[in-house]
Amino acid sequence: MPTEAAGRPATLPRSRGGDGAPALPAARIVPDWLWGVLLVMPALAMVALFFLYPLGLSAVSAFQGRDGGWTLANVVKAFELYSLDMAFTLAIVLLSSALVAVLSVAIGGYLTLGENRLAVTLLRWLYRWPLFIPFIVAAQMMRSFLAKNGLMNNLLIGSGVIEPLQAASLLDWRGVVVTFVWKQTPFVALMVAGAMASLDRSTIEAARDLGAGRLRILGEIVVPQIRPTLTVGLILSFVTMLSVMSVPMMINPNSPTMITVDMAYRINAHGDYGVANALGFVSYAMAGLVGWFYLRHGVRQGGAR
């Protein structure tokens, strides 16, 4: 009991006035933060067991030989075989993210600042369609749509936009970028548009009264305020695109391809966990770079507040 009495004053100053009302005794004995930890624990345990542990295992086995000793052989071999694919992966994901950023700000901006109600309604109805279309379905769709004899070329030839000889298959890096942008833009645009909708309109109206154009309002007033949401959305899509195996597998299976395809190949064809994990380590490094950027950004944000 004395320890309990001693523990109480430490927790009291931090609680708000309303908590002074009589509560269940149990709530008093267990400090507030401990309840929080207990409630969060099962969810955290899931992440620890089925994500962090295999993640650690993959990072460790990237640097272990088949005999269990430490070695750099896997990493060296991964770079020897797949350095082109690594550059290819990074280029595709960066390009797609940039396009997603531009398009989603454009869509969100028009939804927020657009003056024609009909056009805004049409756009709102139109842009979200790919949002919940699974990657694998999008991949299959694009595989038949972008092929040399796919519907896109057929329609372009049929309407006289291109000659039959000009029809080219887009089933290479372009197809992967198209599929990624097609699939991810609505996701980021939905987040961005939501953040823009909850902005305080008064600064926008003030700028408009002062004669600022819509592009300027978007660039100088709206986008800076929703930047945290945009960044979170872009990081989520960056990593999603880095992890999606089905799209490159179905659209661009030949070399150079993305390292996810290489990892599956090392496992399925060779049972080579060492090189596969080394490739995984490279993909972590790419994601880590973005995460580091986000944390820095978040710290700067926190400092500004």
Add this chain to the structure above:
Amino acid sequence: MTSFIPTRALAQTFAWIPRGLALGVLAFVIFGPLTNLGLWAVAEKWYFPHTLPLQYGFSFWERVFAPRSNAMASLATSVTIALLTVAACLAVSVPAGYALARLRLPWRGAILLAFLLPQAFPSVAVYINVAHIFYTLGLNGTVAGVVLVHTVHGLVFSVWITAAAFGAVDRSLEEAARDMGAGPLRSFFGITLPLAAPGVMASSIFVFLESLDEFTGTYFVGVPDISTLPLLMFNAGMGGNFQIAAITALILLVPSVGFMLVIERFLKADVLAKVGH
């Protein structure tokens, strides 16, 4: 003054040219691939250089919807796995979301970030090792193994959206209930949870769809016994059977597009703005 009004009307009419063009291109980009999929689903014969299918019919649908077909078995497996995943996610993320929204937690930001990790790291290498571990535990090729993988993947949606939904509930309502003598559990189940229900529902639908559409984890952990719809579609598409692939894809699309049409009823702007904060 007389010439001002027609000019403005004219300008408004002409403003529809770039607007209409942009919306038209967007519509083509979005619906082109979808139309293509729809055509493949009803095409009996379609080959180069014909713009449209030569013959339409439903014989492939009969094959897919035959009671003992692979597709029906995969659909049942997919739905079972998705429902179990939602249950598992809710069981851990309702308490976690409440704690993150309401209680003083040490390292709150780090905890939120921990749930993002499964989506914030490229997952293929992790799945390879999960499969390696599950193989020794006898979980490879079982529904339980796939559910565990999908649950961890879905936690970011369920925890973050649930926390945002709890955070958007007006605190003073809870305090009023507490002042009137309701215990913490009663005020949670009587006030907080019902008010946050649309957000919790939205998070569940996200988890359900995420599980229904998940491919990579199932590809590595589900082998050789678990075949979900995405795996069936992948095999059909890679095998060149575009009709079966298109029909399977359409089955996958129904719940997804249905949700898209109603999402804003569940996910209000005030909740959306709090996600991840």
